[in-house]
Amino acid sequence: MKKFKGKAVFVGVGVIVLLGIAGASAAILSHVSRESGKQVTTSKTQNSSQTIKGSLQTKKLSSSDSSPKKQTTDSVQQDTVIDTKTLSDLQFKQWVAIYAGENSLDNRPERIVVFNRESDGKRVANTKITEAQVDSRNTFEVNENGELESLDFEHYPAMKVSSTNFPSIDQKKLNEKEIKYWVVAVQDAIFSSEGTDPKLDLSYGVDVRLENSLVYADVFKIYYTPNPDGGAAIANRTKVNEFRVNTDGNLEMIDKNDHSKYIIISQLFMDASLVK
Numbered sequence: 001m002k003k004f005k006g007k008a009v010f011v012g013v014g015v016i017v018l019l020g021i022a023g024a025s026a027a028i029l030s031h032v033s034r035e036s037g038k039q040v041t042t043s044k045t046q047n048s049s050q051t052i053k054g055s056l057q058t059k060k061l062s063s064s065d066s067s068p069k070k071q072t073t074d075s076v077q078q079d080t081v082i083d084t085k086t087l088s089d090l091q092f093k094q095w096v097a098i099y100a101g102e103n104s105l106d107n108r109p110e111r112i113v114v115f116n117r118e119s120d121g122k123r124v125a126n127t128k129i130t131e132a133q134v135d136s137r138n139t140f141e142v143n144e145n146g147e148l149e150s151l152d153f154e155h156y157p158a159m160k161v162s163s164t165n166f167p168s169i170d171q172k173k174l175n176e177k178e179i180k181y182w183v184v185a186v187q188d189a190i191f192s193s194e195g196t197d198p199k200l201d202l203s204y205g206v207d208v209r210l211e212n213s214l215v216y217a218d219v220f221k222i223y224y225t226p227n228p229d230g231g232a233a234i235a236n237r238t239k240v241n242e243f244r245v246n247t248d249g250n251l252e253m254i255d256k257n258d259h260s261k262y263i264i265i266s267q268l269f270m271d272a273s274l275v276k
Contacts, residue, residue, distance in 0.1 A: 082166045084146035089114045089123075091166070093185070093270045095148055096125050096140045098167040101178035105137060109180040109206040111188055111199070112270075130184055130198070131205050131222060169269050171249030174215075176208045178269075182251055183217045183243050186265055189272035190241070205237065217243040 082091065093112045100110070110127045113136075117124050126136035140150050141159065152160040174182070183206050191198040198204070203222040208215060220237040227234050242254040244262060252262035265274055 084142060084148075084166050085144075087142060087166075090268075090271055092123070092125055092140075092142065094169060095163065095166055096127070097178055097181040097270055098169060099140075099148060099150070099163050100127060100138065101175055101181060103162075104177045107177060107180075109184050109204075110137065111184045112181065113199070128199070131203050133200070133203065171245070171269050172247075174245070174269070176215075179208055179215060179217060179245065180206045182266065182270055183219065185270045186243070186251060186253070186272045186275060187219050187241060189275040193275055204240070214247070215245045219243070 084095075087095070092114055096112050100112075108129045108131055110129050112125050112127055114123065114125045116122065122141060125140040127138045127140075128134065128136050138151050139159075140148060140162075143149050143159075143161070147161045148163040149159040150162040152158045187204070187206075188198045191202070196202060203224075205220045205222055207218045207220065209218070210216070218239055219241040221240050223236045223238070224233040225236060243265070244252050246252050246262070246264075250264045251266040253265040255261040255263055266272060267274070
């Protein structure tokens, strides 16, 4: 019996050992399987992440490629440095309009006239109100250092430096006076195209108003008639045109044939080259 019991114990121990080995193997296989699963899942996640990232990069690249002109334009605007010693007449007018618009004598509309002075041939710009035939109000010129000078009224006719840097122009954020300068530049060109010299033959005013978040400008011809009671002549006004600055910062003019429509008449501040 002892012998049999010994064998039984031996067999029992063996079974236990085998079961232990089998359990360990199963545990190892289970661990390996889980790790393998993790690796597969991680691999899939990484691949998925790379795919999304690649998709975004492709979309970004595609978007970039689809609008090269806009990027180029923005780059040029940011990188271009204007040489104020060699300004075009348009740039000269822009500088004067922005400076005078931010430092206006009053709110009356003015035109900017650029010409070469007879005495020395130097290019100068005068500002004149459009509502009456009067002498110039201010004079501007660019000195040898490329700085904008204007009349020093306290030491007339001396000049003083008014601005040292060409301004950054945001056509969507012009103030009322600056918009009037722009409208006058275009309206003068329109009158001239019709055979009328606006500087000599007529007077007109410009009223600016805000409507539906857009800035509108109404142009009125002014006719002066004698005052029956004596004194100053009576100013009679007749509306002859209407402008507005659209959401893109372009100056539009009302369509003469359809007053519900507007047409772009100037895409660049103070430019009147679209007037024919």
